Amino acid sequence: MIGTLSKPSGLVYSTVIVLLLIAPVVISLMEHSFYLDLLTRILILTIAVVSLNLIVGYGGMISLGHAAYLGIGAYSVGIPSYYEVFNGYIHLGLAIGGSALFALVTGIICLRTRGLYFILITLAFTQMLYYTFVSIEEYGADDGLVIYQRSEFGGLLDIENANTLYYAVLVVLLLSLYLMHRLIHARYGKVLFGSKHNDERMQSLGYNTYQYKLSCYVISGTLCGIAGFFLGNFTNYISPEMMDWTHSGELIFMMVIGGTGAVLGPVLGTATFLFLEEFLSSITVYWHLIFGLLLIALVMFGKGGLHGLLSRMDRRWEKSQ
Amino acid sequence: MMLEVKGLHKQFGGIHASRDINLVVEKHGVHAIIGPNGAGKTTLIAQLSGALKPDAGRLRFDNTDITHMSRHRRAHAGLVRSFQITSIILPMSVLENVMLAVQSTEGHSYRFWAPVSQDAELKEKAMQSLSEVGLGNRADQMAGEISHGEQRQLEIAMALALKPKLLLLDEPMAGMSKEESANMIELLKQLKGETTILLVEHDMDAVFSLADTTSVLVNGHIIATGSTDEIRNNAEVQKAYLGD
Numbered sequence: 199m200i201g202t203l204s205k206p207s208g209l210v211y212s213t214v215i216v217l218l219l220i221a222p223v224v225i226s227l228m229e230h231s232f233y234l235d236l237l238t239r240i241l242i243l244t245i246a247v248v249s250l251n252l253i254v255g256y257g258g259m260i261s262l263g264h265a266a267y268l269g270i271g272a273y274s275v276g277i278p279s280y281y282e283v284f285n286g287y288i289h290l291g292l293a294i295g296g297s298a299l300f301a302l303v304t305g306i307i308c309l310r311t312r313g314l315y316f317i318l319i320t321l322a323f324t325q326m327l328y329y330t331f332v333s334i335e336e337y338g339a340d341d342g343l344v345i346y347q348r349s350e351f352g353g354l355l356d357i358e359n360a361n362t363l364y365y366a367v368l369v370v371l372l373l374s375l376y377l378m379h380r381l382i383h384a385r386y387g388k389v390l391f392g393s394k395h396n397d398e399r400m401q402s403l404g405y406n407t408y409q410y411k412l413s414c415y416v417i418s419g420t421l422c423g424i425a426g427f428f429l430g431n432f433t434n435y436i437s438p439e440m441m442d443w444t445h446s447g448e449l450i451f452m453m454v455i456g457g458t459g460a461v462l463g464p465v466l467g468t469a470t471f472l473f474l475e476e477f478l479s480s481i482t483v484y485w486h487l488i489f490g491l492l493l494i495a496l497v498m499f500g501k502g503g504l505h506g507l508l509s510r511m512d513r514r515w516e517k518s519q
Numbered sequence: 520m521m522l523e524v525k526g527l528h529k530q531f532g533g534i535h536a537s538r539d540i541n542l543v544v545e546k547h548g549v550h551a552i553i554g555p556n557g558a559g560k561t562t563l564i565a566q567l568s569g570a571l572k573p574d575a576g577r578l579r580f581d582n583t584d585i586t587h588m589s590r591h592r593r594a595h596a597g598l599v600r601s602f603q604i605t606s607i608i609l610p611m612s613v614l615e616n617v618m619l620a621v622q623s624t625e626g627h628s629y630r631f632w633a634p635v636s637q638d639a640e641l642k643e644k645a646m647q648s649l650s651e652v653g654l655g656n657r658a659d660q661m662a663g664e665i666s667h668g669e670q671r672q673l674e675i676a677m678a679l680a681l682k683p684k685l686l687l688l689d690e691p692m693a694g695m696s697k698e699e700s701a702n703m704i705e706l707l708k709q710l711k712g713e714t715t716i717l718l719v720e721h722d723m724d725a726v727f728s729l730a731d732t733t734s735v736l737v738n739g740h741i742i743a744t745g746s747t748d749e750i751r752n753n754a755e756v757q758k759a760y761l762g763d
Contacts, residue, residue: 377631385628388635392608392619399606402568404594404623404681413629 206515207508211462214469218368222361234360240472241367242428247452247464248374249421254450255459256382257414258394259309262317262446263324267297267419269331269441271426276343276436286349286357290427297423298416300327305415309408321443331438342437349431357431367428371465374421379461390414455496457505466504520579521546521685521715522567522598527576529562529739536562537573538739544685549707549716551726553750554736555759560719561603563736564689567717568600569593581684594623597684601674603693603719609663613654613673616662617645620680648680652706668699675706685715692722704728727751735759 202208218237225234246268253259274292278284304323311319332340348357357363381387393400393407400407430436448471456467474492478485500507520543527540536559544550554560565571567578569590578586580598588596607616618635621644622628635641649655652672657665662673671691678686691707692700704725710716711729720726726733727747734744737759743750750756 380634381631383634383636384632385622385630385635387631388615388619388622389628391611395608395610396606398570399602399608400619401590402570402594402600402602402606403620403677404591405628406589406591410628 206511207505210508211465214465215372222364226361231360234364236472236476238360238364238367238432240469241364241371242425242432243449243452243472244464244468245367245371245374245425245428246422247449247456247468248371248378249418249425250449251453251456251458251460251464252378252381252421253415253418254453255463256387256390256394257411257418259411259415260317260450261308261320262443262450263304263320263322264419264422264449265441265443265445266300266324266327267422268426268429268445269327269436269438270297270300271423271428272430272433272436272440273331273337273426274423275349275427275430276345277337279345279347280337280343284347284350286351286355289349290424293423293427294420297426298420301416301419302412305412305419309411309415321446324441324443324446328438328441328443331441338437340438342435342439345430345434345436348434349427363428363432367432370424370428375461375465382461386410451493455493455500455503457503460503460505463503463505470504520544521581522717523579524567525577525579527563527566527578528574529559529566529571530574535739537566537576540576540736540739540741542734542741542744544715544717545732546715547712548731549711549718549729551718551720551730551733552736553720553723553726553733558736559739560736561689562739564600564687564719567687568598594681597682598687599678599681599683599685600687601678601689601691603689605667605670605674607662607670607673607677609661611662612658613660613662613665614642614645614649614658616673617648617676617680618642620648620677621645624681645680648676651679651709652676653702668695668702671695671699671703672706675703675710679710679714683714685717686710688716688718688720690720691718692720692725700725 203212221237222234225231246264250261250264253261271293274296275289278289278292304320308316308319308323331337337343355362355366357366389400389405389410393405393410397407429440452467452471453464454467455470456463456465474489478489482488502509522544524540524542527537529537540563552560552563562571566573569588577584580596583596585593585596585598608619618641621641646655646658649658652675654669654672654676657669662670665673675691692703695703700722707716707729718726718729730747732744733747733750734741735750735756742759743753743756745753
């Protein structure tokens with residue numbers, strides 16, 4: 199997955215992973231807990247982008263509704279907590295079950311459409327969910343709910359501790375990256391790839407591509423629901439705003455910046471997006487303008503995203519060997 | 520009897536693409552369908568393979584009614600098509616394309632873990648189909664980088680890997696050079712013994728050298744069916760199609 203370590207890409211990715219592993223230690227020495235928050239946020243959203251990358255990069259299904267699953271995951275923590283149920287297994291179970299079910303039901307309908315219609319219908323379903331939660335007064339309507347206590351996992355895991363939460367997220371992220379790596383090279387991944395590029399042909403070869411795409415859509419939604427579970431715990435707060443369509447758009451940006459269809463692309467894309475946002479907003483109030491221009495430049499000139507850039511450097515490096 | 524088409528109708532707006540088509544394809548050998556441009560040949564193939572739903576009529580394949588069977592099920596039942604416009608997965612290697620076809624014959628593909636590239640059996644079976652069409656030496660090239668003629672051969676290799684009972688070939692010689700066509704005719708002659716072929720073709724040389732039976736489709740209707748000689752000498756066919 200990382201390839202030869204001495205290649206430019208191998209160097210970059212292994213450095214990133216080592217940095218992520220030691221970050222909490224370094225940050226605690228520096229006593230800048232803010233950076234741990236930023237990194238935790240990056241990791242959580244990277245899981246979401248990995249899940250999006252599965253349906254877009256491998257399945258060819260461009261969804262503008264992925265924030266729905268972040269919301270479902272987060273509400274799976276928030277609503278039980280509101281009733282003083284703090285059991286983490288229940289929270290996680292709800293997040294997984296809820297997002298899988300939402301993905302299945304909406305997927306059955308969305309996948310009957312293609313292209314622009316698919317994009318719009320995924321957006322429509324997410325907006326439906328958004329307005330549903332806006333209208334539920336009990337759970338704070340558009341003000342949302344404060345989560346006073348994070349999910350409890352018995353004595354096994356105490357994610358009230360910021361470092362523990364960070365490492366829990368990191369482990370889930372690394373596992374999901376490994377899963378993606380296995381999946382795309384296995385039979386399942388080949389069928390997805392084939393139907394992304396020539397659905398017609400795959401059907402004539404005897405594949406029920408609708409079912410394969412639907413299962414892919416459900417896997418992706420479920421993984422994103424897990425990211426949402428962490429997001430709820432991390433922010434100690436839930437609100438319908440998490441499902442706003444602009445967040446779905448941001449996830450797409452992060453994916454494109456990293457390199458759509460590259461297993462490790464989401465790591466680079468999400469980190470770059472959030473670091474840039476953080477850095478620019480700290481130097482000027484007009485940061486949106488600069489940020490927007492940078493995004494346009496990245497999309498226009500960086501074919502294949504940052505991962506594509508690294509691949510080109512790899513090829514140059516190989517030639518020079 | 521391999522395939523029986525009864526009273527097939529398909530209309531697009533005011534155009535009758537298929538009008539009461541009746542057709543019987545016997546087991547073994549090559550059954551050709553010829554007809555001028557716009558006669559409805561591709562529409563017919565699309566209905567046989569399940570890509571289009573007929574407005575009326577019935578299809579029986581290998582003693583099963585397949586009128587309402589989905590495309591992918593028909594492929595598994597042994598009714599396999601190739602495309603007039605080359606339809607392969609361009610960003611995959613030649614071998615990987617055929618491996619996808621082989622994979623389809625081996626049950627479901629909900630296998631998430633084992634890398635396909637290390638599946639020696641799958642590779643071997645795919646190589647067999649490739650060698651059969653003479654593409655063995657192109658296995659590792661990208662499907663998008665081989666010549667047009669070779670891409671047409673790859674189409675056939677993918678279809679063969681599905682172990683078809685009936686092979687629907689939609690203008691396999693389309694866009695080929697003389698030499699490439701000659702090679703394809705040789706290849707199809709070899710396949711003749713292994714499987715039944717329904718050949719839709721424009722190239723009359725190819726049809727007359729391959730076909731055991733020929734049907735003539737004009738304006739969505741089959742006007743004649745018979746042996747090559749019968750078709751050649753049929754006055755109605757000459758008037759409608761051969762033009763002399």
